Amino acid sequence: MSNTRDTSQSRDSQKTQESQETHHDREQDAADDRLPTPMEVLRQARSQLAELTGLTPESVSSFEQTENGWSLEMEVLELPKVPDTMSLMASYQVDLDRRGELTGYRRVRRYERGRADARQSGGR
Template identity: 35%
Template sequence: MADLDPSEHTIDELRDELESIDDPDTLEAIRESESENENRTGALDAIDERLDAVEDDDDDDDASGSSDADGTDVSGNVSAGIVEVRNHVRDAAADLIGRPLDSIVEIERDGDGDDWRALVEIVERRSVPDTQDILGRYAIQLDGGGTITGYRRLDRYRRGDTRRDEEPSQAL
C-alpha cells in the first residue's frame, strides 16, 4: 500500500486506510506526500498518530496491556481525549457535511463513557447581514478513539435567533 495518495481521500477515509499500514517508512512517505500537496492539518495529524502507534507497537512488543496514563486502555486501544476529539471534529466536520463549520458548541462523553458526542453549527446559507445566515446544528458521534461514526442535523435557524443560545442542548 506504498502508493497511497492521501490527497485522494477525506481525512476519515485516510485514517481508515492508515490503519492497515504498519511500516514507518511507508507512513513517512505518505506524510511527505501530504505535506507537499494538500498539507491538511487533520491529515498530517492522522498520519502522525498512526506513526506514533506503529512506533509504540515496536517499542512495546513484549508488553502485556498498558496503563491508562498514556491514553491506552487495557486492551491496547488508544482512547482519544477531549482535545483530540475537538481537533478531529474541527478538521472533519466541514468535509463530512459539505458546508463550512461555524463553531463547535459542545463536546461530551456519552453515558457509558466510551464514545463521544459533539454538537456543531454549520453555515448552510450565507446572507448579508450575517445575522441572517442560516445555520444548521448537527450532532456528531465519535467512537472512543475519536473516529466519526455518524452524524445528523438537529435543527436549522437564523444566526440572529437569540433564543437558540438560551436553550440548553437536549438533542444529544
C-alpha cells in the first residue's frame, strides 16, 4: 500500500514540476516575443556596427522605424588626422530587423569632419 502511495505522490510531484516548467517556458516565450524599445534598438545598432567594422559610431543622424524593422544612419570616425577638422568621417546606413538584429550596413558617404554638406540649389 505504501508503494502505491509513493508512486501516486511521485506522479503528482512530476505533474507539478512539468506544469511549472511549462509556465516558465511560456513566460520565456513572451519575453522573447517582446520587441525592443527604440533606445534599445539604438544601443544594439551602435554595438553591432562597432563589432563588425571596428569603428565606433559617434552620432546618429537619422533613425526611423520601417516596415521590416529599423533604419539608421550613423556617423563614424574612419581616419583621425591633425588637425581634427581634417579627420575623415563616414556615414553608414544600418538596417535592423524588428528585434534589433543587424541585417545589413553600407557606407553611404565619406567626408572631412570640418566640411559642411554642399547646399542644394532651390531652383535659383
